[in-house]
Amino acid sequence: MKTQPWQLDVNAYDFRHTLSPQYGHLDTLRHVNNVAVHGFHTEARMRHLLTLLGREALFADDVLLRPRRTVTNFLHETHYPEDVICGVRLVAVGNDHYRLAIGLFQDGQCVSVQECLMGAWHGDQWVDLPAPVHAAFAAQLADDAALVALPALDDGSVEVHRYPSRVAVTARYADMDPDARIGELALARFVEQSRTGSLNMMRKPGMGLLVARVDIRYDRWVRGLGSVELVSALAGIGNSSFALRCGVQVDDRLVAVGESVMVLIDGASRRPTPLTAPLRQAMTPLMVAPSQASADAG
Incomplete structure (x- = not known):
């Protein structure tokens, strides 16, 4: 944007x-x-x-x-x-x-x-x-x-069950805001955790990752704590950047969708550096192939 x-x-x-x-x-x-x-x-x-x-x-x-x-x-x-x-x-x-x-x-x-x-x-x-x-x-x-x-942000509500990375996290009392809802910054932290928990293949000596943009859509404001699961998948790969999509589910209901645009940088110069073929190959398991329904629609 x-x-x-x-x-x-x-x-x-x-x-x-x-x-x-x-x-x-x-x-x-x-x-x-x-x-x-x-x-x-x-x-x-x-x-x-x-x-x-x-x-x-x-x-x-x-x-x-x-x-x-x-x-x-x-x-x-x-x-x-x-x-x-x-x-x-x-x-x-x-x-x-x-x-x-x-x-x-x-x-x-x-x-x-x-x-x-x-x-x-x-x-x-x-x-x-x-x-x-x-x-x-x-x-x-x-x-x-x-x-x-x-910008358009597909809700993922149909495809979220197909996201390859799935991590259960424990919601804490501190995640609730003064109105006893899971708070905005807790949801932002969950989106962050989905990145750090699914991008281990990117953590190489001499390289780093910068967050360029985080887009979050808040679908529900649930009261109290529940069972939280973070699901994520790659939404696109560019020359030196990529987009990671995350769904935050509470008690198996989607409450927020986040998309993070990340940039691969050289650790010494702090400048963007291209994603190499081996890195792209390592990222492949995070990608979701188009569903049959999407293919039929196209």
């Missing part, structure tokens, strides 16, 4: 605040972990919500304001301990959604942007935004900004 030029300008965001990375946000590559960066986007969104709707909007026992989709682009590594300026801009409002553009800036450059499509979850389904919420966001809608349609 192409980042628009205005998204790289901190002054294009009408709501801004500052966060300080913590030492605990660092990963084994010694930069801020991608899920922690996702957390910065989430924090920016919640601060924006707090400013617009007040504290009562932060928690709910009825209608939940939750993301329906987040598309996060990682443009540069985020480091510790320099502050990060977070910017939020409301760019669209509909009866059942609103859309936010969020940018993170460190040391004068944009390190990450996120497109976030928000919705209202009630009971066991997506519903229209409550009238006061819709009115409040509609009143704050910024001037038209150049937007790009969110």
